[in-house]
Amino acid sequence: MKTVVYLIRHSKKLKKGIEQNNEFVLDSKNMCLSVEGEILARNLCHIEELNQVEKIYSSDYARAVSTAKYLAEKLNLPIYLDNRLGEIKSGTIAMDQKEFKLKRETDLHYKMPDGESFLETKERMVKVFWEIIEKNKGQTIAIFSHHLALFALLMNFCNQNYKGNHLYLTFKNELEITTKWDAPDIYKLVLQNTEIITIEHIKVEN
Numbered sequence: 001m002k003t004v005v006y007l008i009r010h011s012k013k014l015k016k017g018i019e020q021n022n023e024f025v026l027d028s029k030n031m032c033l034s035v036e037g038e039i040l041a042r043n044l045c046h047i048e049e050l051n052q053v054e055k056i057y058s059s060d061y062a063r064a065v066s067t068a069k070y071l072a073e074k075l076n077l078p079i080y081l082d083n084r085l086g087e088i089k090s091g092t093i094a095m096d097q098k099e100f101k102l103k104r105e106t107d108l109h110y111k112m113p114d115g116e117s118f119l120e121t122k123e124r125m126v127k128v129f130w131e132i133i134e135k136n137k138g139q140t141i142a143i144f145s146h147h148l149a150l151f152a153l154l155m156n157f158c159n160q161n162y163k164g165n166h167l168y169l170t171f172k173n174e175l176e177i178t179t180k181w182d183a184p185d186i187y188k189l190v191l192q193n194t195e196i197i198t199i200e201h202i203k204v205e206n
Contacts, residue, residue, distance in 0.1 A: 060085075084124045
């Protein structure tokens with residue numbers, strides 16, 4: 001039985017134009033899409049094969065739901081939210097951002113005390129992924145999430161490699177997946193029962 005899954009990173013989020021203060025700080029979870037991000041999210045509906053989607057799942061982050069809403073409306077489908085599809089939790093970073101990212105990529109157990117490691121993120125993403133597959137065998141599914149969370153999921157199906165200190169994945173020595181994704185971005189997985197047959201990068205025109 002063949003199941004098709006589209007792993008979709010959310011569209012571009014709003015980074016500029018928001019003034020925050022000590023009384024109110026906008027949590028990353030509630031960050032909305034930019035105007036350009038809304039346009040790019042709507043354009044996903046023009047990708048013909050996505051019109052075959054039968055089930056839509058999303059992280060409960062605003063930017064993921066806002067990306068999923070256009071496809072859901074076009075296909076007249078509900079969006080099933082699952083907080084386990086959220087982004088890797090960085091926690092309170094008490095060092096330079098580049099240093100933190102380097103440590104996290106070179107040591108997959110590394111995390112801040114209030115954050116998650118890549119391996120912990122992989123564990124929760126793999127669990128929810130297989131739950132979704134079990135409920136929707138033989139269907140075409142779209143999962144809207146976040147690039148590091150989706151990267152952690154793909155770690156389960158790919159070989160892990162390094163270029164210098166930078167982590168990347170390979171699938172069957174054909175596809176190379178780095179930690180740098182576009183917004184939005186799409187990877188298509190085809191499963192035969194519970195075996196991943198192919199992983200394909202679908203380029204989104206930004």
